[in-house]
Amino acid sequence: MAVLLLFPVLASTAYQKELKNYDHFKSIFHKTLSSCEADAPLISHDFVVRSGEVLVGEYDRHLPLYSIQELTKKSATDGLPQKFTILIYSYYLHAYPEEGAFIKEVTAYADHFHFEKTEIYQDKWVNIIQYNLQEDLSTFQNHGEYVMDYSLDPAYFGDQKSFQIAW
Numbered sequence: 436m437a438v439l440l441l442f443p444v445l446a447s448t449a450y451q452k453e454l455k456n457y458d459h460f461k462s463i464f465h466k467t468l469s470s471c472e473a474d475a476p477l478i479s480h481d482f483v484v485r486s487g488e489v490l491v492g493e494y495d496r497h498l499p500l501y502s503i504q505e506l507t508k509k510s511a512t513d514g515l516p517q518k519f520t521i522l523i524y525s526y527y528l529h530a531y532p533e534e535g536a537f538i539k540e541v542t543a544y545a546d547h548f549h550f551e552k553t554e555i556y557q558d559k560w561v562n563i564i565q566y567n568l569q570e571d572l573s574t575f576q577n578h579g580e581y582v583m584d585y586s587l588d589p590a591y592f593g594d595q596k597s598f599q600i601a602w
Contacts, residue, residue, distance in 0.1 A: 456560045460524050463561050464490055467522050471499040478506055479522045480537055503540045515548055515568055523562040 464483070468491065471477040476499040483490070487500045501509065506519065521541050528534055545551075550566035557563070 456526075459558075459560050460526070461490060463563070464522060467520060467563055468498070468500060471520055473497065473499050474516050475499070475518045475520070476501050476506065476509075476516060477520050477522055478503055478541060480524065480527050480534055482527055482531075482534075483522065483524060503537060503544060507544060510548070518553075518565060518567045519550070520563060520565045523564075525560050525562065 468477050478501055481502050484500055484502045484505070487498050491498065506516075510516070523538065545566050549569045551569055552564055553567045554565040555563070
């Protein structure tokens with residue numbers, strides 16, 4: 436009878452190990468963090484950011500690891516980074532679905548400040564996306580202006596289908 440009770444425990448342990456794959460996450464985290472710098476930081480969930488020193492152990496410099504809120508504040512004071520990388524631990528999203536807002540916040544930040552996705556790595560446990568700041572968004576290269584195209588609703592604007600704003 437005790438043997439029958441032992442099977443679900445072993446099966447559950449194997450399932451949780453496969454679901455979390457913490458060793459793989461930690462390895463990818465180390466590799467990704469080693470390629471990041473203060474002006475090209477790693478952005479992740481608050482849980483990962485708060486656990487950064489535990490995950491890394493001894494590190495010879497300041498961890499270039501921020502939450503999206505910290506990146507936003509840093510951008511306001513120090514200017515925009517030329518690039519940043521996000522690391523998403525899939526188990527964390529599974530365990531805490533409300534953390535899905537993190538992805539929306541990063542996407543909103545990237546869109547607002549004109550970053551574009553340049554590299555994507557994905558496996559069953561982690562997603563890594565690198566964003567680079569777009570160098571020139573307009574034909575006004577010497578003026579530092581940006582151009583945005585807007586589509587217009589024909590019900591209100593007739594035949595005019597779009598217009599551009601430069602600032």
